[in-house]
Each structure stands twice: as structure tokens, then as C-alpha cells.
Amino acid sequence: xxxxxxxxxxxxxxxxxxxxxxxxxxxxxxxxxxxxxxxxxxxxxxxxxxxxxxxxxxxxxxxxxxxxxxxxxxxxxxxxxxxxxxxxxxxxxxxxxxxxxxxxxxxxxxxxxxxxxxxxxxxxxxxxxxxxxxxxxxxxxxxxxxxxxxxxxxxxxxxxxxxxxxxxxxxxxxxxxxxxxxxxxxxxxxxxxxxxxxxxxxxxxxxxxxxxxxxxxxxxxxxxxxxxxxxxxxxxxxxxxxxxxxxxxxxxxxxxxxxxxxxxxxxxxxxxxxxxxxxxxxxxxxxxxxxxxxxxxxxxxxxxxxxxxxxxxxxxxxxxxxxxxxxxxxxxxxxxxxxxxxxxxxxxxxxxxxxxxxxxxxxxxxxxxxxxxxxxxxxxxxxxxxxxxxxxxxxxxxxxxxxxxxxxxxxxxxxxxxxxxxxxxxxxxxxxxxxxxxxxxxxxxxxxxxxxxxxxxxxxxxxxxxxxxxxxxxxxxxxxxxxxxxxxxxxxxxxxxxxxxxxxxxxxxxxx
Ligand code: BG6
Numbered sequence: 001x002x003x004x005x006x007x008x009x010x011x012x013x014x015x016x017x018x019x020x021x022x023x024x025x026x027x028x029x030x031x032x033x034x035x036x037x038x039x040x041x042x043x044x045x046x047x048x049x050x051x052x053x054x055x056x057x058x059x060x061x062x063x064x065x066x067x068x069x070x071x072x073x074x075x076x077x078x079x080x081x082x083x084x085x086x087x088x089x090x091x092x093x094x095x096x097x098x099x100x101x102x103x104x105x106x107x108x109x110x111x112x113x114x115x116x117x118x119x120x121x122x123x124x125x126x127x128x129x130x131x132x133x134x135x136x137x138x139x140x141x142x143x144x145x146x147x148x149x150x151x152x153x154x155x156x157x158x159x160x161x162x163x164x165x166x167x168x169x170x171x172x173x174x175x176x177x178x179x180x181x182x183x184x185x186x187x188x189x190x191x192x193x194x195x196x197x198x199x200x201x202x203x204x205x206x207x208x209x210x211x212x213x214x215x216x217x218x219x220x221x222x223x224x225x226x227x228x229x230x231x232x233x234x235x236x237x238x239x240x241x242x243x244x245x246x247x248x249x250x251x252x253x254x255x256x257x258x259x260x261x262x263x264x265x266x267x268x269x270x271x272x273x274x275x276x277x278x279x280x281x282x283x284x285x286x287x288x289x290x291x292x293x294x295x296x297x298x299x300x301x302x303x304x305x306x307x308x309x310x311x312x313x314x315x316x317x318x319x320x321x322x323x324x325x326x327x328x329x330x331x332x333x334x335x336x337x338x339x340x341x342x343x344x345x346x347x348x349x350x351x352x353x354x355x356x357x358x359x360x361x362x363x364x365x366x367x368x369x370x371x372x373x374x375x376x377x378x379x380x381x382x383x384x385x386x387x388x389x390x391x392x393x394x395x396x397x398x399x400x401x402x403x404x405x406x407x408x409x410x411x412x413x414x415x416x417x418x419x420x421x422x423x424x425x426x427x428x429x430x431x432x433x434x435x436x437x438x439x440x441x442x443x444x445x446x447x448x449x450x451x452x453x454x455x456x457x458x459x460x461x462x463x464x465x466x467x468x469x470x471x472x473x474x475x476x477x478x479x480x481x482x483x484x485x486x487x488x489x490x491x492x493x494x495x496x497x498x499x500x501x502x503x504x505x506x507x508x509x510x511x512x
Contacts, residue, residue, distance in 0.1 A: 022055075026059060026060075027061075029064060032139070063077075101129055143171075178475065206445040209399070234355060238509075239360075243368070258341040269372055271289075276351070307501070312487075322490045324490065340365075342359065373510055
């Protein structure tokens with residue numbers, strides 16, 4: 001491109017987002033490579049990034065686990081994971097280049113010797129691949145092991161940032177079990193790594209449709225005027241899953257669904273729905289707005305009326321016979337753990353006062369769907385005879401996060417005919433219909449951002465604390481109750497108690 005001297009060359013502007021965001025040379029170390037997350041999400045995402053040309057030739061991947069594997073064994077595991085789970089097509093030349101930088105360290109996290117071996121493996125890679133001494137450590141392991149690993153990283157000199165090199169640590173939720181344990185965990189991590197080097201993963205923030213919430217709200221003039229309590233009368237945030245707990249009994253039964261996804265994914269969705277416009281998408285500004293809104297969230301006033309929890313019992317789902325939660329392998333008979341939770345919260349600020357936000361989530365529900373629905377107040381006057389509008393519900397704007405990514409606007413329209421009859425219709429935007437490119441997986445985006453050191457999509461400790469402050473009183477109420485979670489049939493939309501909860505306020509749950 002030829003430009004006269006006085007015109008800025010957009011290709012040289014570092015802020016120009018049209019430039020591809022490519023990571024620099026570095027080593028990514030994954031602890032817990034034998035786990036489900038690593039196999040289904042992390043390793044495929046690394047390959048997809050490589051396939052999209054977003055990883056440099058100097059990239060290296062190190063797996064650390066107890067298995068007695070050699071480098072080639074691990075490379076084969078990565079290969080199988082990529083073949084089965086990668087989003088983009090398999091290309092031999094991409095794999096060849098990636099596999100040259102794959103290493104495995106067999107070891108115990110409590111063992112000094114193992115970390116010395118890790119250190120020399122990384123040093124060799126730094127040398128051979130020209131990584132510039134940049135390292136990211138991904139802790140895909142239970143939080144109870146974080147202190148040991150973080151301590152080892154400190155003792156082996158991995159946390160020291162030297163001139164021109166970086167060292168980052170990536171931690172997966174759950175960030176603690178409650179407010180107190182989250183604080184302890186944070187203390188452990190922050191005593192070793194500065195907060196700018198800690199990347200907390202909430203994979204919902206990596207989803208394209210979740211980022212689209214910001215585009216929809218802040219790139220358009222159309223929605224802002226109605227995005228408040230003058231027009232919205234309630235908000236429903238749903239994360240429904242059709243799967244059960246799979247092989248994760250040990251993890252899931254210890255925490256339940258509220259800790260598993262409300263504390264993080266659902267409250268993050270609430271924050272993005274309700275926050276004020278940040279002055280920029282700079283991490284500091286965005287986090288400040290999310291913190292402000294989370295601090296304004298008031299937990300339910302009446303726990304007995306504004307919360308509901310349930311547990312699936314066996315039945316039929318999608319033509320398949322499935323077992324109930326109590327029959328899942330590894331679940332103790334006297335468990336009180338919930339697999340469904342619904343709560344109502346309010347937001348104490350000018351924009352949202354008087355607008356209830358209903359959050360619900362569950363396993364083994366009728367279908368997999370995540371959406372945010374803003375329900376609008378009814379028109380103050382309807383100049384029709386009552387029978388004309390019998391089938392008219394409330395207007396709604398629905399942000400469809402998955403699986404049918406898009407946005408729906410629901411409103412009333414005249415049914416063709418000689419009479420005035422009004423019925424609800426949908427106006428749809430579908431990602432698939434408007435864009436030819438398929439959306440990257442959340443983990444592709446988040447791993448790339450870690451390697452680039454780009455922090456806006458990673459919640460900070462303050463947000464984690466505020467979320468626990470909202471959830472803790474609910475969890476305490478449930479823990480103190482003698483009641484067990486109410487039963488609901490697999491394949492249904494959850495327990496009756498949740499329908500009753502929302503009906504008390506004069507609303508009904510959407511059936512997406
Ligand atoms: C995880 C939860 O964070 O999110 C799982 O631990 C849940 O229980 C999963 O199944 C759902 O993620 P997604 O991206 O499939 O909606």
C-alpha cells in the first residue's frame with residue numbers, strides 16, 4: 001500500500017485490530033494433562049490456534065503428569081485429542097510443526113526432583129525453540145493442589161519476571177468453595193505471582209456470543225434507551241444442560257451446581273447484561289464496571305421464597321433412558337447436593353431498581369441452551385378489544401448464547417385475515433446466517449489472550465469475592481435446611497419449586 005508521508009499507515013498502528021493477534025514465542029506448560037478439560041478443550045484449542053496461524057514457530061507445549069510417558073507418548077495423546085476434538089480440519093504440516101515442540105515431564109507435584117526436571121526441559125526448549133524465556137503455567141488441576149504447584153513454581157524460580165521475559169499462571173475455576181476459601185486461595189497465588197500475571201479462566205467470557213453482548217449493547221443506539229427499569233420488567237438468565245454429571249461425581253458432588261456455574265458463568269453474564277458502559281474495553285475499565293454492578297447485587301431477601309433447588313431423577317431424555325443423580329456412579333446415598341438451582345436477585349441502582357433478575361441452571365434438563373432474556377413491560381394501553389390480544393405475551397429481547405447463537409426479538413404482529421388478531425412473532429439474527437466463519441472455541445480465544453498477556457476477558461480476584469458474597473448466604477441457607485433438593489424428571493425443565501418461585505412474582509420461565 002502506498003501512502004503519502006503525512007497519512008498514518010494503518011498497517012503500522014499497534015492499536016489496529018485488523019492486524020492478526022499472533023502470540024510470540026513461548027512455552028505453555030499444562031499441569032493435569034490427563035484430565036478431561038485438557039483432552040477435550042485445551043490441547044484441541046492449542047492445535048486450532050496453530051492451524052489458524054496464531055502460534056509462532058517458536059511455540060512449545062509441555063505436559064506434566066504422573067504417568068510414565070515419554071515425549072512421543074504424550075505427543076500421541078495430544079494427536080488423538082486433536083483428531084477427536086479440534087474445531088478446524090487436521091493438517092499434517094501444522095501438526096508436524098506443533099509436535100516438534102511437544103515434551104512431557106513425568107512427575108509428582110509435591111516432588112522437588114520432578115520440578116527440577118521440568119526446569120531443565122523448559123530450559124532446553126527455551127534454547128532450542130527460541131522462546132525468549134516466556135512461560136505460561138496452566139493449572140488444570142483441583143484447587144486443593146494449587147498451593148503445592150504455586151510453591152514449587154516459586155521455589156524453582158519460575159515466578160521471577162526478568163527483564164523482557166514473562167511468566168504467567170492460569171487458574172481454572174472453582175476459585176474457592178466460598179468467600180473465605182477464595183481469599184485464602186488468592187493469598188497463596190498472589191504471594192507468588194503479581195496480579196497482572198494471574199489469569200483466571202471463566203470460559204464463558206471467551207465465547208463469541210458473550211462478547212457479542214458488549215457489541216449489541218454498546219455499538220448500537222437502538223437498545224440503550226430501553227435497557228433499564230423504565231421498560232424492562234424482569235430478566236431471565238438460563239444455562240440449561242441436557243447432560244448429567246458424566247464421570248465427574250467426585251468433583252460435582254462436593255460442590256453442586258450453584259458453585260459450579262452460578263458463582264462464575266451466570267454472575268458474569270449478569271454483570272455483562274447489567275453493567276454500565278465502560279469508558280473503554282481496557283481491562284481496568286471493564287473490570288471496574290463489572291465490580292460495580294456485582295457490588296450492587298442484593299442476594300435474595302427471602303431465601304425460602306426466592307431460591308429453589310432440585311435434583312434429577314431417572315427417566316427418558318431425548319429417547320434415551322438415563323439414571324437419576326442418586327444412581328450415578330460414586331454419588332453417596334445421603335447426598336444433599338443440588339443439580340438444579342434457581343435464584344432471584346435484585347440490583348440496587350438507578351437503572352435496575354425494581355427489576356428482578358432470575359438465574360437458573362440445571363443438569364439433565366429438556367435441552368442444552370444458554371440465553372439471556374429481557375422481558376419488557378406491557379404497552380400501557382392496548383387500543384384493541386380484549387379478545388384481539390389474547391395471544392399476545394410480553395415483548396422480549398433474547399441473547400442466544402448457545403447452541404443456536406444469535407439474537408431474537410419477540411413482539412406482537414397482526415395475524416393475516418379480516419379481523420384484528422395479534423400474536424407473538426420472532427425476528428431472528430443467527431450467527432450462522434450472517435457470517436460464514438464458524439466461531440472459535442472459547443478456549444482458543446482465552447489461551448491466545450494468556451499468551452498475548454491481554455487481560456480483559458479474565459475476572460480479577462475482586463469479582464470472584466463479590467460473586468461469593470452473593471452466593472454464600474444462599475449456600476448457607478441450603479446447608480442449614482433439613483430439606484433435600486426437590487426431585488425433577490430428567491428431560492424436564494426442572495423442579496416445580498422453581499416454577500412456583502417465579503410464579504409468586506407473576507412471571508413464568510421461558511421454555512426456550
Ligand atoms: C463448566 C462446568 O464450567 O461448564 C460444567 O463445570 C458444565 O459442569 C460446563 O458442564 C458447561 O460449559 P459449556 O461451554 O458446554 O456451556
